[in-house]
Amino acid sequence: MGSDILLFAGIGFMAQLVDGALGMAFGVITNALLLSFGISPAAASASVHAAKIAIGGASGLSHLAFRNVDGVLIRRLVVPGVIGGIVGALLLSWVPGEAIRPFVAVYLLLVGVLILRGAWKQRKAEKRSHPRRFTGLGLVGGFLDAVGGGGWGPIVTSTLVAGGMTPRFAIGSVNLAEFFVAVAISAVFFATIGLVHVETIIGLVLGGVLAAPLGAYLSKRVPGRLLMIAVAGGIILLSAHMIIHALPELWALS
Known part of the structure; x- marks a missing residue:
C-alpha cells in the first residue's frame, strides 16, 4: 500500500503542477492513468473528485494568495458547475462516459x-472579461467533468481564454470554482458507490497539495502569451489523443 501511495503521489504532483499552471488537466491525466490500471470509470471518477476536494482547496487558496481570482467569474461558475456535476455523477452509472468524450x-x-490564433493577437493590457454568454459554461463543464472523469479545466478555462479573458484570471478562478464542483460530485459518488480506492485518493492528495502553490506561482509569473500557447498546445494534444482513442468506439457504434 505504501508503494501505491507513493506512485499516486507522483501522479498527483505532476498532474496538479500542470493543472495549477494551465488551469486544466488534473482530472484528465489522473483519470486516464487510473483507467489504464483497470479501475472502472465510475470508481476512477469518484477517486479523482475526492482527491480534488483537498487539492482544489489548496490550489484555490494559492491562486487567491497570488491574486489570480476574479470574484464575479467565481459566482457565475460555481452554482451551474455544481448542478451540472451532480447531474453528471448521477448519470454516470448508466451513461458511458466514452460515448460523450x-x-x-x-x-x-x-x-x-x-x-x-488568439495568442498571436493578444493585447498588451490585461483584461477581466465578464461576458454573459459564459454564465451557463459551468453547467456544461460540471456535467462533462463528472461523466468523463475530467474536463472541467479544459472546457471552462479554454472557453474563457478563447473568449478574451486574461489567462491567469481564468485559470485561478476556474481552479477555485473546481473545489466546490468536486465537493458536489464527490458527495453524489459517496452516496451511490461509497468510498473506494482509498490509497489512490491519499496519494493523489499528497502529491497534488504539494504541487498546488508551485502551479499557482507559475500561472502568475509565466507571460500571458506564452501561457496561452501552452494552454492551446495542451488542449490540441489532449483532444487529438482523445479522438484517436475514440475512433474504434465510433466505428463499432456505426
Missing part, C-alpha cells in the same frame, strides 16, 4: 485552435 474532443480541438 469524442464530441468533447472535437470541441476542445476547435477551441485549442482558436486560443492558438
